[in-house]
Amino acid sequence: MQKVLITGAAGFVGHYLSDSLLEKYRVVGTDMAPENKNSKVSYFPGNILDKKFLTELISDEKPEVIFHLAAKSQTWDRNVEEVFNVNVLGTINLYECILGVRRDTDYNPKIFFISSSEVYGNTSDPKNITEDSPLFPTKFYSASKAASDRLSYSFTQSEKLDILILRPFTHTGPGQGKGFVVPDFASQIAELEKDPNKSELLVGNLEPIRDYLDVRDVVSAYKAVIDKDWTPGESYNICSGKGVKIDEILETLLKLSDKKLNVKEDPSKLRVSDTPVYVGNNQKFVKSTGWEPKIPLEQTLKDTLDFWRTKEPLHLTP
Numbered sequence: 110m111q112k113v114l115i116t117g118a119a120g121f122v123g124h125y126l127s128d129s130l131l132e133k134y135r136v137v138g139t140d141m142a143p144e145n146k147n148s149k150v151s152y153f154p155g156n157i158l159d160k161k162f163l164t165e166l167i168s169d170e171k172p173e174v175i176f177h178l179a180a181k182s183q184t185w186d187r188n189v190e191e192v193f194n195v196n197v198l199g200t201i202n203l204y205e206c207i208l209g210v211r212r213d214t215d216y217n218p219k220i221f222f223i224s225s226s227e228v229y230g231n232t233s234d235p236k237n238i239t240e241d242s243p244l245f246p247t248k249f250y251s252a253s254k255a256a257s258d259r260l261s262y263s264f265t266q267s268e269k270l271d272i273l274i275l276r277p278f279t280h281t282g283p284g285q286g287k288g289f290v291v292p293d294f295a296s297q298i299a300e301l302e303k304d305p306n307k308s309e310l311l312v313g314n315l316e317p318i319r320d321y322l323d324v325r326d327v328v329s330a331y332k333a334v335i336d337k338d339w340t341p342g343e344s345y346n347i348c349s350g351k352g353v354k355i356d357e358i359l360e361t362l363l364k365l366s367d368k369k370l371n372v373k374e375d376p377s378k379l380r381v382s383d384t385p386v387y388v389g390n391n392q393k394f395v396k397s398t399g400w401e402p403k404i405p406l407e408q409t410l411k412d413t414l415d416f417w418r419t420k421e422p423l424h425l426t427p
C-alpha cells in the first residue's frame with residue numbers, strides 16, 4: 110500500500126482528502142492543529158516552517174506521494190508577511206527537506222502542489238481561463254500562491270523534483286469556515302432560522318461570477334491524479350467550467366429555507382479587489398484523467414446549510 114503525506118491535513122480540504130484516500134492508501138497527515146479528528150490518519154502536528162520537524166517526518170515516513178495543502182488560505186488576509194512566510198517559505202522548506210532526504214537515499218516522491226485559481230487574478234480572458242492564461246494576482250494570498258506555484262515549477266527544472274501543480278477554482282461544502290461566501294450565507298440562515306426575532310441576512314457584493322465546485326469533487330480530482338504518469342511542472346485547472354453569480358447562490362439558499370429573510374448589504378463585507386468574472390477551462394485536466402464534477406451546486410448548498418443547522422460531525426463520503 111502506498112503511503113500518502115498530506116500537509117494541511119486538519120484543514121477543510123485536508124479532512125476530505127484524508128478520508129477519501131484511506132480506502133486505498135496509508136495516510137499520514139501534518140498540520141498546526143494539535144490533533145486530527147480522523148483517528149485512522151497517522152497524524153504529526155507541527156509547523157511547515159520548522160525544517161527539523163519536517164525533515165524528521167519525511168525521512169522517517171518516506172511517503173511515496175505528498176499533497177501539499179498547508180497554507181494561509183484566507184484569500185482576504187492582509188498580513189502579507191505571514192501569508193508569504195507560510196505559503197512561500199513553507200513550500201520552499203518542504204521541497205528542501207525532500208531534497209535533503211534525497212541526498213542520502215534514492216527518495217523521489219510524487220508531489221502535488223495545491224495552488225489556486227487565484228493566481229490568475231486580472232487575467233486576459235476571465236470567462237475562459239486556461240492554464241496558459243497570464244497570472245496577474247490581485248491579493249496577497251493570490252500573489253503568494255502564484256509565487257509558490259511558479260517556485261514549484263522551478264524546483265522541477267532546477268532540482269528535478271517530481272511536482273504537479275493543481276489549480277482548484279472556488280470550492281465549498283460542509284465544514285468550510287465562515288468568511289467564504291457560501292458558509293457565510295448558510296451559517297447566517299441557520300442562525301436566523303433559530304431566532305424568531307431576527308430576519309436580516311447581511312451580504313457583500315452579489316455581482317461576481319465564480320466557477321464553483323463541491324469540495325468532494327475537488328478531492329475526487331486530487332485522487333484521480335495519484336496513479337498517473339505526469340510531466341513534472343505541468344499545471345492543471347480543476348474547475349466546473351461554468352460561471353455562477355453569487356446572487357444565484359443566495360437565491361438558492363434562500364429557497365432552501367422556510368423562513369422569510371430580508372437581505373441587506375453590509376459595506377464591511379464588500380471586498381476591494383473582487384474580480385467580476387472568474388470561470389475556468391477544465392479541458393486539459395478532463396482529457397488527462399476522465400474526471401468530471403458530479404455534485405450539483407444545489408446539493409452542495411443544501412448540504413452546507415444542513416451542516417450549519419446541525420453542526421454535526423462531517424459526513425465526508427458523498
Ligand code: A2R
Nearest residue numbers: 117119120121122123140141156157178179180182224225
Ligand atoms: O491556519 P490554520 O491554523 O487553520 O491551519 C492551516 C494549516 N497551516 C499550517 N500548517 C502547518 N504549518 C503552518 N505554518 C501552517 N499555517 C497554516 O494549513 C489549515 O489547517 C491548513 C490549510 O487548510 P485550510 O486553511 O482549511 O485551507 P483549505 O481550504 O483546506 O485549502 C487547502 C489548499 C490551500 O493550500 C489553498 O491555498 C489551496 O488548497 O487552494
